[in-house]
Amino acid sequence: MVNFAKAFSDYGKALERIVYPPVCQLCSTDLSWFEEIICESCKNSFRKLQPSLCFRCSKEIGPFSARTLCEECSSSTHCIEKTWAIYDFNASLRKFFHQIKFGSRHSPLMIFREEIRTFARQNIPENFSAVVPVPLDWKKRWTRGFNQSKILALFLSQALESPLVELLKKKKPTRPQSILSKRDRERNLAGSFRYSGKQALRKETVLLVDDIYTTGNTVRECGRILKANGAAKIYVFALARAGLGESRDFTFQSLEANR
Template sequence: MELKQPQQSIPIRVPVWLRVLERVLSPAVCLLCRQEPAAEGQICEACQESLPAFGELRCTLCGGNRATLVEVCRQCADAGGFLWFRGVSAFPFQDAIREAIHRYKYRGHTYLAKFFAHSMLRAWQNYGAPACPALLVPVPLHWRREMQRGYNQAALIADFLGREMKIQCLEALRRKRKTVQQAGLSREERIRNLKNAFVLKKNVSVEGRSVLLLDDVLTTGNTLQEASRVLLQAGAAEVNVICIARD
């Protein structure tokens, strides 16, 4: 897939202190087991072989496994479909990947962002939409949650992935109200929890542009569905999604 260089790139706002910390904490050992030697920003051969993987048949909406020749998996079919065109996930949300995502989100192991970005790039090149998207948009956190955590995990990955894909990155969405954690909620509660949670930022335009929406884990798809709705209502030509993992 040919990835074209955009005329202009607006980088995600990544604090300088976080970039410095990432360099300090990123040792020349495997990013997952943190024991075996590995090239900087990479994982060792043993961990590479133990990573959970999808089968050959991939759902076109989430990137997860599908059991039949139908293009979507049972989970996506039961959800009634989504507003986005194509979805790609790099891994199943299992084993070492589950642990790595938890370390990344909740323990401040931000050096994993580069590994996730590289993995997502490979998945997109193999299973993504034929045309390269024009814009990469991370799913936003509420400002209080981002302040507590110190970073937006999706935005950090988008910073690396945008540079790899040579496409414009932009924090185009704002989470206008704080939502409760989705874990433990029923499908109906998840939908109500996220309804009207996102808004397009002022002075931001996505009209006529193909958007790649980025999040960490795709579970029910409600977060990405609501974010996609806002982008499409704002005039985006198409929305595709990419995630680290499919739960």
């Protein structure tokens, strides 16, 4: 049977594309019929992380490295079992995240949905009791209108057939992690999140989801709270992994200040 409502809506969309041809949100060139939000050339400028990756934090440790952990992870212990990340947070991806800060009707993160689905099915074998997004504080949620990590958590929850559960709340706005010294970073986050689940977890395995993994302090603080409330194991997924070296540059700081 013909679905008239859908046909009408598709027709409407097609007409809108003819009258107002969409342009790439990064480079402003006209989009072709099959492209959405950004053009193929801009999408191809997002670089995927290359092996070997640190098992714990997904940092690149060189193509021929026999190590499984980066220097930092081998000299410290923390509550995260493993981190998965797909992209390097390079200049193109920073530009993309900068431009989606200001909201839009359809989340530009939709362009990553298929990639995340494929990645999750190929690389993430675990079953999770909960897929938990890293929360935003009320101020950012209000100004931005949506939590990017929650959209990513939704994609993962669908791909892994594990429930999306918001178990954390952010109590207070914090300063951007990348502009602080190592000690100040931990102090900055201390007490900024709280557990918001109705009941304590019962030795459950949780997948924490963040958009960008920068210093790792945010997910470690969230993981610490989830463990204190009964979680047995914490895994992390981030769409992109930023190298700490890069986080010192000015552009990155100003972008992160918007996050």
